Amino acid sequence: MKIFIVGGSSGIGLSLAKRYASLGNEVAICGTNEEKLKEIKKNDSSIKIYKVDVRNKDELKSAIDDFSQGNLDLVINSAGIYTNNRTIKLSDKEAFAMIDINLTGVLNTFEAVRDMMFKNNRGHIAIISSIAGLLDYPKASVYARTKMTIMGVGETYRAFFRDYNINITTIVPGYIATDKLKSLSKEDITKKSTVLSEEESTNIIIKAIEEKKKKIIYPLSMKILIFIITKLPKKLLTYIMIKQANWGKK
Numbered sequence: 255m256k257i258f259i260v261g262g263s264s265g266i267g268l269s270l271a272k273r274y275a276s277l278g279n280e281v282a283i284c285g286t287n288e289e290k291l292k293e294i295k296k297n298d299s300s301i302k303i304y305k306v307d308v309r310n311k312d313e314l315k316s317a318i319d320d321f322s323q324g325n326l327d328l329v330i331n332s333a334g335i336y337t338n339n340r341t342i343k344l345s346d347k348e349a350f351a352m353i354d355i356n357l358t359g360v361l362n363t364f365e366a367v368r369d370m371m372f373k374n375n376r377g378h379i380a381i382i383s384s385i386a387g388l389l390d391y392p393k394a395s396v397y398a399r400t401k402m403t404i405m406g407v408g409e410t411y412r413a414f415f416r417d418y419n420i421n422i423t424t425i426v427p428g429y430i431a432t433d434k435l436k437s438l439s440k441e442d443i444t445k446k447s448t449v450l451s452e453e454e455s456t457n458i459i460i461k462a463i464e465e466k467k468k469k470i471i472y473p474l475s476m477k478i479l480i481f482i483i484t485k486l487p488k489k490l491l492t493y494i495m496i497k498q499a500n501w502g503k504k
């Protein structure tokens with residue numbers, strides 16, 4: 255298969271890129287950090303690298319077209335930013351970047367491949383949302399809102415892309431022990447039962463894509479927990495979530 259991973263230079267995306275490449279697929283990744291990309295190329299020369307900002311649709315489309323030469327099986331968008339800061343502590347620059355990368359970046363990914371996939375009458379697009387996006391309450395963060403919105407965006411595109419045999423999988427992970435998540439926590443998060451390793455997450459994502467799942471929410475323990483707490487009155491949910499926002503802080 256030919257697979258392009260947007261935001262594949264670290265964490266969930268890089269873990270997927272390495273696994274797909276090791277299984278004999280042709281894999282390309284993109285990100286904005288040139289040093290990270292070069293380091294990956296040095297360690298795994300089979301992975302093609304592109305320095306692309308997902309906010310720039312033309313740049314993204316050029317990279318995907320260059321790699322695919324009109325023939326792409328799968329694009330995964332794992333590009334996203336998150337911080338420990340609640341919305342009130344975000345600078346306007348951070349808030350705009352979060353919306354541009356996490357939300358517009360997903361739209362750009364759909365748009366960058368649509369003509370090619372329509373022409374080929376086949377393709378698969380996977381986007382990475384978050385369990386944070388399943389919780390609708392007044393003080394939900396900008397991050398959670400971007401992740402909630404892309405779930406809806408995925409459904410909208412699925413309704414239209416279905417006629418062209420294009421599958422869309424929305425990945426909804428709980429905590430995954432990437433370097434980025436670890437850097438945001440003062441605790442050793444790998445000891446928490448609700449935190450999965452990158453490898454465990456990669457297994458789940460690859461299986462969901464193989465099975466052409468529309469949506470996958472994992473791990474199961476978090477899925478059940480979220481199901482229960484979404485039934486709570488909004489005020490109580492808000493209280494719990496604000497307490498939980500200090501997770502990992504002293």
Ligand SMILES: NC(=O)c1ccc[n+]([C@@H]2O[C@H](COP(=O)([O-])OP(=O)(O)OC[C@H]3O[C@@H](n4cnc5c(N)ncnc54)[C@H](OP(=O)(O)O)[C@@H]3O)[C@@H](O)[C@H]2O)c1
Nearest residue numbers: 261263264265266285286287307308333334384429430432
């Ligand atoms: N880890 C978790 O617990 C968790 C849970 C739920 C959802 N998620 C979601 O999963 C995704 C990956 O998270 P992660 O933990 O793996 O984080 P990560 O290691 O920081 O990976 C983020 C990736 O996005 C890329 N990226 C960021 N801004 C970009 C831009 N403007 N243009 C292109 N690429 C850009 C980064 O590349 P550069 O640095 O090279 O730009 C990197 O490859 C995110 O969407 C996140 O919201 C993560």
